[in-house]
Amino acid sequence: MTEKVIIIRYAEIHLKGKNRGFFERLFTVNLERCLKGLRHELRRTSGRYLVEKFDEERIEEIEERIANVFGVHSYSVGLKTESELDSIFECALLVCPEEGTFKVETHRGNKRFPLTSMEVNAEIGGRLLSARPQLKVDVHTPKSYVYVDIRENQTALVFGEFKKGRGGMPVGASGKGLLLISGGIDSPVAGYMMAKRGMQVDYLHFHSYPHTNELAKEKVISLAKQIAKFTNTYRLTTISVTKIQEEIHAKCAPELNVTLLRRFMFRLSERLAKKRGAQCLITGESLGQVASQTIEGMTSSNAVVTLPVLRPLVGFDKDEIIEISRNIGTYEISVEPYEDCCTVFLPDFPAIKPKLSFIESEEKKLDVEWLVEDALSTIEVITY
Ligand code: ATP
Ligand code: MG
Numbered sequence: 162m163t164e165k166v167i168i169i170r171y172a173e174i175h176l177k178g179k180n181r182g183f184f185e186r187l188f189t190v191n192l193e194r195c196l197k198g199l200r201h202e203l204r205r206t207s208g209r210y211l212v213e214k215f216d217e218e219r220i221e222e223i224e225e226r227i228a229n230v231f232g233v234h235s236y237s238v239g240l241k242t243e244s245e246l247d248s249i250f251e252c253a254l255l256v257c258p259e260e261g262t263f264k265v266e267t268h269r270g271n272k273r274f275p276l277t278s279m280e281v282n283a284e285i286g287g288r289l290l291s292a293r294p295q296l297k298v299d300v301h302t303p304k305s306y307v308y309v310d311i312r313e314n315q316t317a318l319v320f321g322e323f324k325k326g327r328g329g330m331p332v333g334a335s336g337k338g339l340l341l342i343s344g345g346i347d348s349p350v351a352g353y354m355m356a357k358r359g360m361q362v363d364y365l366h367f368h369s370y371p372h373t374n375e376l377a378k379e380k381v382i383s384l385a386k387q388i389a390k391f392t393n394t395y396r397l398t399t400i401s402v403t404k405i406q407e408e409i410h411a412k413c414a415p416e417l418n419v420t421l422l423r424r425f426m427f428r429l430s431e432r433l434a435k436k437r438g439a440q441c442l443i444t445g446e447s448l449g450q451v452a453s454q455t456i457e458g459m460t461s462s463n464a465v466v467t468l469p470v471l472r473p474l475v476g477f478d479k480d481e482i483i484e485i486s487r488n489i490g491t492y493e494i495s496v497e498p499y500e501d502c503c504t505v506f507l508p509d510f511p512a513i514k515p516k517l518s519f520i521e522s523e524e525k526k527l528d529v530e531w532l533v534e535d536a537l538s539t540i541e542v543i544t545y
Contacts, residue, residue, distance in 0.1 A: 191231075
């Protein structure tokens with residue numbers, strides 16, 4: 162019996178030695194989760210996964226979901242059949258185009274199969290040539306391929322194409338981080354990058370209601386939803402920094418507004434991260450992009466926390482970040498015009514290389530601990 166299947170190959174997991182079982186189980190859970198609500202059976206066979214018994218009318222949706230799971234190196238839509246030449250040839254006819262150059266490439270997982278890989282190539286290639294006179298063999302640069310994978314259990318897989326997955330590692334394999342997510346272009350990309358390396362990402366957003374409006378919050382929720390495709394996180398926490406911003410504005414040197422606010426953001430993030438069991442903070446900062454993202458600016462925010470701060474975009478140019486944001490579908494949302502809390506009370510000349518001693522003396526004018534506690538009382542959790 163021949164049936165349509167999707168063959169999934171995983172990336173990097175094989176490198177993990179003794180942890181391999183853990184990675185594979187996690188990968189299975191993530192694949193199952195991505196296929197939730199769609200009829201299917203998922204099976205692990207040596208070195209790859211097979212999706213079977215799915216609704217063929219929904220194949221595009223299934224493919225899209227699989228392509229977005231981190232850890233998927235490549236996948237192919239193909240046919241599963243008996244491992245004997247007639248069935249393999251029937252499938253090859255379905256996979257191979259009517260004309261043009263082609264090549265058959267066989268892989269033998271089952272070494273007891275009576276023919277060698279080369280012999281299968283020759284046999285199936287020969288039969289295809291007689292069935293379709295418009296075809297021509299080209300072993301170097303063929304236009305199309307017919308891949309034959311002869312498996313254990315008397316089965317063979319036949320497919321024509323390797324489609325690229327996103328690579329990376331299964332989400333959940335690399336601990337947990339708290340992403341400081343704004344409505345901008347960078348932070349959603351930063352979250353995506355960490356999830357790609359297997360990190361489970363929780364989100365925190367700071368707002369300055371009523372200086373920023375509901376639409377700004379909606380925008381962040383849309384961004385969080387869009388990256389949920391990859392991160393599998395369906396929860397956003399928000400904290401109000403209105404009072405903090407007003408206090409800074411009223412009492413401190415205006416050129417330090419952003420610097421001081423960022424230190425509060427980091428303190429609040431660390432408090433929440435520890436509550437949530439997150440092991441690090443993640444931001445979308447990129448070296449030198451704006452006044453607060455100099456090494457001095459980063460040092461001043463790092464100084465108030467002990468958790469590591471991961472900045473996966475630190476060495477990226479803006480256009481490289483934009484390219485990724487387009488690819489993951491966040492760009493269109495990020496460029497909507499709603500105001501972020503950082504832009505409220507923005508000074509005309511923010512300090513580019515603030516001295517820690519100056520920052521600390523200005524900060525002494527504030528009741529830092531009280532402001533932090535007060536802000537923490539505004540926590541809201543939004544699930545979607
Ligand atoms: P983004 O495009 O991510 O908004 P940006 O280039 O606008 O970044 P900043 O506004 O300086 O840069 O913010 C730097 C980082 O600080 C952001 O990438 C994000 O991680 C964090 N951040 C900024 N504003 C907020 C906010 N309102 N809530 C949560 N995190 C924020
Ligand atoms: Mg921003």
